[in-house]
Each structure stands twice: as structure tokens, then as C-alpha cells.
Amino acid sequence: MSGHASIGPCLEAEAQRSVAYTIFNLQQRRLLTCLLGLTTSISPLTATIYFPLLPLLAHRLNTSAQAINLTITIYIIFQALSPAIFATLSDSLGRRIVYLITLTLYVLSNLGLALARNSYAALLVLRAIQSLGASAASAIAYGVIADVCVPAERGSMVGPISMALNIGTCIGPIIGGVVAYRSVNYGWIFWFLVFVGVLLLAAIAGFLPETARNVVGNGSVEVTRWWERTWMAPLRSATVKTWRCIMNAWATTPNSSRLTQKGKSSSRYENAIVTKKKWKILNPLQCLKILLLKEAAPILLVHGFSYMIDFSIQTSIASAFTELYHFNELEVGLSYLPRGVGIIVGGYANGKLMDRNYKITANQIGHIIDREHGDDINEFPIERARTRGSPYLIGILTCSVVGYGWALDQHSHVSVALILQFIQGVFQSSIYVFSNTLLIDILSDTPSTAAATASITRCALAALGTATVQPLIGVLGRGWYFTSLGLFTGVSSLVAIWTIRTWGMRWRIKRVAEKTQSEVSHVASLDESRLGIDDKPSCAKNAVPINPPEALIRPDGRHTPESSSR
Numbered sequence: 001m002s003g004h005a006s007i008g009p010c011l012e013a014e015a016q017r018s019v020a021y022t023i024f025n026l027q028q029r030r031l032l033t034c035l036l037g038l039t040t041s042i043s044p045l046t047a048t049i050y051f052p053l054l055p056l057l058a059h060r061l062n063t064s065a066q067a068i069n070l071t072i073t074i075y076i077i078f079q080a081l082s083p084a085i086f087a088t089l090s091d092s093l094g095r096r097i098v099y100l101i102t103l104t105l106y107v108l109s110n111l112g113l114a115l116a117r118n119s120y121a122a123l124l125v126l127r128a129i130q131s132l133g134a135s136a137a138s139a140i141a142y143g144v145i146a147d148v149c150v151p152a153e154r155g156s157m158v159g160p161i162s163m164a165l166n167i168g169t170c171i172g173p174i175i176g177g178v179v180a181y182r183s184v185n186y187g188w189i190f191w192f193l194v195f196v197g198v199l200l201l202a203a204i205a206g207f208l209p210e211t212a213r214n215v216v217g218n219g220s221v222e223v224t225r226w227w228e229r230t231w232m233a234p235l236r237s238a239t240v241k242t243w244r245c246i247m248n249a250w251a252t253t254p255n256s257s258r259l260t261q262k263g264k265s266s267s268r269y270e271n272a273i274v275t276k277k278k279w280k281i282l283n284p285l286q287c288l289k290i291l292l293l294k295e296a297a298p299i300l301l302v303h304g305f306s307y308m309i310d311f312s313i314q315t316s317i318a319s320a321f322t323e324l325y326h327f328n329e330l331e332v333g334l335s336y337l338p339r340g341v342g343i344i345v346g347g348y349a350n351g352k353l354m355d356r357n358y359k360i361t362a363n364q365i366g367h368i369i370d371r372e373h374g375d376d377i378n379e380f381p382i383e384r385a386r387t388r389g390s391p392y393l394i395g396i397l398t399c400s401v402v403g404y405g406w407a408l409d410q411h412s413h414v415s416v417a418l419i420l421q422f423i424q425g426v427f428q429s430s431i432y433v434f435s436n437t438l439l440i441d442i443l444s445d446t447p448s449t450a451a452a453t454a455s456i457t458r459c460a461l462a463a464l465g466t467a468t469v470q471p472l473i474g475v476l477g478r479g480w481y482f483t484s485l486g487l488f489t490g491v492s493s494l495v496a497i498w499t500i501r502t503w504g505m506r507w508r509i510k511r512v513a514e515k516t517q518s519e520v521s522h523v524a525s526l527d528e529s530r531l532g533i534d535d536k537p538s539c540a541k542n543a544v545p546i547n548p549p550e551a552l553i554r555p556d557g558r559h560t561p562e563s564s565s566r
Contacts, residue, residue: 177333249421342425405482
């Protein structure tokens with residue numbers, strides 16, 4: 001036997017259980033958290049810095065408000081398309097190369113916007129490219145989290161990244177509001193984004209290591225291509241060569257020689273596993289397959305509805321606060337701040353809460369957390385761990401949305417609306433974070449593609465909310481519009497959470513079992529054709545058919561006695 005078929009799912013799974021999940025230590029993960037948080041912040045920064053500029057753009061370009069709003073719609077469309085293209089590509093080629101491509105697009109598009117200030121057509125096209133470059137960062141970041149963190153510790157990275165991501169949400173409207181208030185040249189905004197993009201491009205090129213597991217495994221496989229190596233690597237090359245000379249001298253003894261040969265063999269085997277999926281053909285339609293998965297669809301709905309609420313409120317703030325409270329452009333920009341602070345607080349707190357919920361769920365079912373190799377979530381109710389307490393989050397968010405609508409409708413004091421915005425930010429962000437994390441947990445073999453699917457869903461619902469908010473407010477009024485929005489999304493999300501907690505694990509394990517059985521059968525058929533049926537590998541010959549485990553798994557994740565005996 002030769003080639004990858006001889007490795008097969010049995011030996012691959014056995015090898016993965018025998019090595020540490022990742023070699024990235026705590027200090028390296030903190031560096032990754034900082035880099036990913038700053039990089040993901042460019043998407044909300046670019047989106048929100050633009051909102052206060054809308055009247056100024058319409059005046060300077062001598063066009064209608066509706067035409068300028070079209071640039072927002074274009075941005076949202078490409079915000080959905082970008083992760084479907086680039087995040088999927090990062091699962092195949094690696095994280096670094098895709099980050100370098102998208103950030104380069106981002107810098108070039110902002111440069112074009114800064115130079116072509118008097119063309120509406122250029123604004124449309126370059127806003128699309130700008131969104132294409134900025135919007136994949138978050139989905140790729142979730143892929144990196146899945147690469148370097150075991151499920152029990154992912155909240156420790158998700159929380160700070162979510163907090164850093166929303167710094168852009170806070171400062172974007174303020175910067176845009178200052179520019180609009182002073183009616184200065186709006187091209188300054190795009191020069192500022194060029195500067196931010198160049199800094200981030202240099203930081204990623206210089207310091208972000210390759211983490212994709214089908215490229216570097218658990219981080220121990222040495223990279224060879226220039227784009228997979230950080231720019232800091234040449235600066236360390238002399239030290240590395242010196243260290244290797246010392247190690248080679250030490251390896252001349254018999255015992256160490258045997259250890260070296262063993263390590264080389266292990267490295268070759270691990271690399272065989274790694275390169276097995278390395279050059280997959282880019283298939284953005286993979287996201288559509290995830291949309292149709294029974295266990296993923298309710299998670300995506302919860303995730304998308306939280307984003308729909310957020311964008312509907314964002315879109316209504318400028319007109320509501322200008323009309324009701326007579327805010328100027330700078331004050332409108334500042335009115336986004338409570339919501340942004342709430343999102344930062346909610347994202348960070350929920351990251352901590354997710355790890356705590358994981359630990360509590362493990363204790364409830366008598367599961368011992370494996371922080372070195374990572375838990376096999378096929379034996380763990382990850383759905384129940386991630387959604388623990390979520391009905392309370394959804395209930396409070398729903399009440400705050402309804403209250404916000406009536407506060408505006410009854411012309412309550414502005415502080416009431418701002419406090420409710422803060423509450424919405426806290427709980428919307430919490431729902432956003434746990435749902436996105438759960439999605440990459442159950443689809444950990446293609447985490448960036450899973451995050452890209454979430455991006456498509458939330459952008460589609462956000463576009464729906466943005467397109468309908470003003471017409472429906474005109475028909476229903478602010479009070480009844482936000483009441484309808486809150487109740488519809490709240491009740492739908494509660495039903496989806498019930499579905500996830502009741503059926504999610506069963507559906508997930510059934511899918512994994514069918515996939516594993518298919519892989520084992522495929523390996524067995526290849527070996528039969530090459531060696532004959534009597535010479536099949538033991539793992540394929542002795543494979544026990546994997547049956548759908550609905551009857552063997554209780555909703556709380558515990559195994560029945562019959563399951564345990566197996």
C-alpha cells in the first residue's frame with residue numbers, strides 16, 4: 001500500500017489521540033489573541049465610521065440619500081460573500097496567506113477611495129472591494145481559535161477577540177461624526193483606514209504564525225513556503241542554525257540517535273496526515289451545505305437574529321436621535337457609544353462564562369476535561385454546554401428591544417434609550433459569541449468555513465432588517481415595530497435553542513458516524529482492489545458498523561448502559 005489511502009481514518013484518529021492538541025503555549029496564544037482582535041476590528045470600524053458620513057457624501061457627490069444607502073447595501077452583500085470565499089480558502093491553503101491577500105485588498109481599496117473622491121461609480125466599486133478585504137477577518141480568526149485551543153478553553157480567546165473586535169464599533173461612529181460635524185474633506189477618513197490597514201498588514205506578516213491544522217498539524221510541522229513563514233523568521237535563522245548544530249552534535253550518541261530517528265519518522269507520518277487535504281479546490285458552495293445541516297441550522301438562526309436586531313437598531317439611531325432629540329452629527333456619532341461599550345463588555349464576559357459553563361457541564365455528566373489532547377466532543381454534549389443559560393440572555397434582549405421601541409415612541413428621556421442600547425449590546429454580543437463558537441465546535445474540521453456560513457446568515461438577515469426598518473417604522477411606528485421585531489426574533493430563538501439542546505447532539509453524532517463509516521468503507525474498497533480482501537488492514541477489516549446513536553445517547557449527553565458496554 002502507498003499514498004494517503006493507507007493511512008485511513010483509523011490510524012489517523014489513533015495518531016491524533018497520541019499527540020498534544022497544540023504546541024502553542026499560553027504566551028503564543030496571547031499574541032495570537034492580540035493580533036486577531038486588532039485584525040477583526042477593521043470590519044466594524046470600516047462599517048460604522050461610514051454611517052455619520054452619509055449626508056456629507058450625498059451633498060459632496062450631488063446624489064440622493066437613497067443612492068448613498070446603496071453603498072451600504074453593496075457593503076453588506078460583499079460582507080457575506082467575502083468569508084464564503086476567503087475563509088473557505090483558509091481552511092485549505094492556510095490562514096496567513098489569506099490574511100495577507102485580504103489585507104492587501106483592503107489597503108488598495110481605501111487608497112482608491114482616498115484618491116477618487118468625486119466619483120459615485122468609484123465609491124460603489126471600491127466599497128465592494130473594501131468589504132471584500134475587511135469582512136473575512138472574523139471568520140478566519142475563529143478558524144485560528146479552533147486550530148490552537150481545545151474546546152474547554154476556547155472562551156478564553158473568543159472573549160478578548162470579541163472585545164477587541166468591537167473597539168471599532170465604538171470609535172468608528174465617533175471619528176465619522178467628527179468629520180461630518182466639521183464638514184471637512186471626507187477623504188481623510190479613507191487615508192486613516194489606509195494607515196490602519198498598512199499597520200495591520202505589517203503586524204500579520206511579521207508576527208502571525210501559520211496555524212491551519214491541515215498545514216502545520218498541531219503546530220509542530222515545519223513550514224517551507226515563503227508565505228507560511230513570518231517576516232521575523234529570517235531574523236531568528238542564525239540562532240536556529242546554531243541550535244541545530246548543537247542538537248546534531250548531541251544526536252551522535254546511540255540513544256539520542258534513536259530518538260532523532262523516531263522523531264523524524266513521527267514527523268513524516270504527521271506530515272502525511274497534514275498534506276492529505278492541503279490542496280482542496282476552493283468551493284464556496286460548501287457554506288450552503290452547512291446551511292442545510294439539521295444541527296447547524298438552528299444555531300445559525302439564533303446567530304443571525306441577534307445580528308438582525310443589532311443592525312436594525314444601528315440603522316434607526318441617526319434618524320431617531322436627530323428627529324426626536326435634535327442631535328447634531330457629532331452627538332449622533334457619540335450616541336453609538338453605549339451600544340459599543342455594551343458589546344465589548346458582553347463579548348469579554350461571555351468568553352469567561354463559556355469556559356465556566358463547559359466545566360459545569362463536564363462535572364454534571366462526570367466527564368474529565370482533557371486540556372492537553374482536547375476532548376472528543378462526540379462524547380460530550382457541547383450543545384448543552386454552550387447554550388447553558390441562553391434562554392435568559394434571549395429573554396432580557398427581547399425585553400430591552402421592546403422597551404427601546406416604546407422609549408422612542410413616547411419620547412422618553414434620552415438616557416433611557418442610551419441605557420437600553422447598552423443592555424442590548426451586552427446581551428446581543430453574548431448570544432453572537434456563544435452561537436458562533438458552538439458552530440465551530442460542531443464543525444471543527446472546517447472552522448473558518450463554518451464561521452463564513454454564520455457570516456452569510458447574519459448578513460442576509462441584517463440586510464433584511466436594514467431594508468425594512470424605515471418602511472415598517474413609517475407604517476407601525478417605532479413602538480410597535482421594535483415590539484414586533486423583538487417578539488419575533490425572541491420566540492424564534494427560544495424555539496431554536498430548545499431544538500439545539502434536545503436534538504443537536506443526536507443529529508451531530510449521526511452525521512459524524514455516517515461520515516466515518518463512509519471513510520472506512522472507502523479505505524477498505526481501495527485496499528481490496530490493491531491487495532485482495534484477505535490482506536485488508538486490520539482497522540478496516542475489523543471495523544464495527546457505526547449505527548445512528550439516537551437510542552444510546554440521552555439528551556443530557558450521558559450514555560445509556562447499553563452504550564457504555566460498547
